[in-house]
Amino acid sequence: MANVLVLLSDLHSGRSSSAVEVRLLRFWEARNVRRSGELMGVDMLLLDSQSTMMPATVNVNRLATHLTNLEEGSVYSLTGFEVTHCNQNYRLSDSSLLIRFTDSTSFKKVTEPAVPIPLESFRFRNYSEMLGLANSNNQLPDLIGEITAVKSTVTDPPQDKNRVMATIRMDNDTSVTMSLFDAQAVKIHNQLEQIGVDPRVVVATSVNPKIVGGRLFLNATSGTHIYFDKQTDAGERLFYRLVERDTGLPPVAPLLKSYAKVEKLSISELNDFVVTATSQEIDFICAGKVTGVKLDKGWCYVSCSKCFKKLQRSVSSLTCMSCNNTSAVGVLRYVLTLSGLIIYAELTV
Numbered sequence: 001m002a003n004v005l006v007l008l009s010d011l012h013s014g015r016s017s018s019a020v021e022v023r024l025l026r027f028w029e030a031r032n033v034r035r036s037g038e039l040m041g042v043d044m045l046l047l048d049s050q051s052t053m054m055p056a057t058v059n060v061n062r063l064a065t066h067l068t069n070l071e072e073g074s075v076y077s078l079t080g081f082e083v084t085h086c087n088q089n090y091r092l093s094d095s096s097l098l099i100r101f102t103d104s105t106s107f108k109k110v111t112e113p114a115v116p117i118p119l120e121s122f123r124f125r126n127y128s129e130m131l132g133l134a135n136s137n138n139q140l141p142d143l144i145g146e147i148t149a150v151k152s153t154v155t156d157p158p159q160d161k162n163r164v165m166a167t168i169r170m171d172n173d174t175s176v177t178m179s180l181f182d183a184q185a186v187k188i189h190n191q192l193e194q195i196g197v198d199p200r201v202v203v204a205t206s207v208n209p210k211i212v213g214g215r216l217f218l219n220a221t222s223g224t225h226i227y228f229d230k231q232t233d234a235g236e237r238l239f240y241r242l243v244e245r246d247t248g249l250p251p252v253a254p255l256l257k258s259y260a261k262v263e264k265l266s267i268s269e270l271n272d273f274v275v276t277a278t279s280q281e282i283d284f285i286c287a288g289k290v291t292g293v294k295l296d297k298g299w300c301y302v303s304c305s306k307c308f309k310k311l312q313r314s315v316s317s318l319t320c321m322s323c324n325n326t327s328a329v330g331v332l333r334y335v336l337t338l339s340g341l342i343i344y345a346e347l348t349v
Helices: 060-069 127-133 182-194 233-245 267-276
Strands: 019-032 038-047 053-059 075-085 097-109 143-152 163-169 175-181 201-204 207-212 215-220 226-228 256-258 299-304 330-338 341-347
Touching (some): 019 053, 038 060, 053 060, 127 207, 127 215, 143 175, 143 182, 143 233, 163 201, 175 182, 182 226, 201 233
Parallel strands (some): 053 097
Antiparallel strands (some): 019 038, 038 053, 143 163, 143 201, 163 175, 201 226, 330 341
């Protein structure tokens, strides 16, 4: 008996006896960072004819069956799978469900789907919406904007702790910094070096918005895919809008800039440099390990979860004067002393 063809929105929790036709938008490795990056499987994002997106996952024990068959952009007929509720944190789509491949799952390419399926789908969020999602860890939205500068620590050959930081102009001329790390940083660095012309538009999927020091930053995740200029329809539309407004003048400097010097400094050396060096614009990328905290010299305060300014306490609520929010969510901020240098740490309550 043939499986009944349904839509993703028709699925419910449990083993499914139905069939769905979906486009494989993107897939990526899922690794356990707590176990030295141990491979757990492959995660993917599926799209149906009604533009419904739903995540799916293949356990590492079943990769041998399906991995060579995965091709981004292709359409598949999916049967013999299990549907479960997805993690409510770091969500990749608006769906609350997740498809799990089982031993009986069939995932076969389809050349002529019963109903046409869109070629792409994104969950773009503007600057204000990104601010609303920052530090919540609820959603991993998509980003589109004009890429104006890129800084990279990647060397040839690449070393440890690679990072690429891209400045992206979003709506209303607001700019954010998006950071990519390690293998993703090396991949994008090499891709930008090989492109003959600097790209104007970037589309980044599944980014994690964070507020640090009152500013919005976007961190790449394992599900982040980067597309430049006309690699997507959405990017192509923005590209031509930018061309229309362009003055026709070429950029005065190449987009990709490497750091002039990458060296290790101790906290005391960094502190001494900040105090004694002549005034200049310089970027620091710091990684460290806290080995001890002097509790007798610390203090804390309740801050706004969005701007980190101190909240004003009333009888029944907390007010953020900076955000003009009379029902602000409080986050404990600690000021601690570590080896004579004042640092900030955060604990969400």
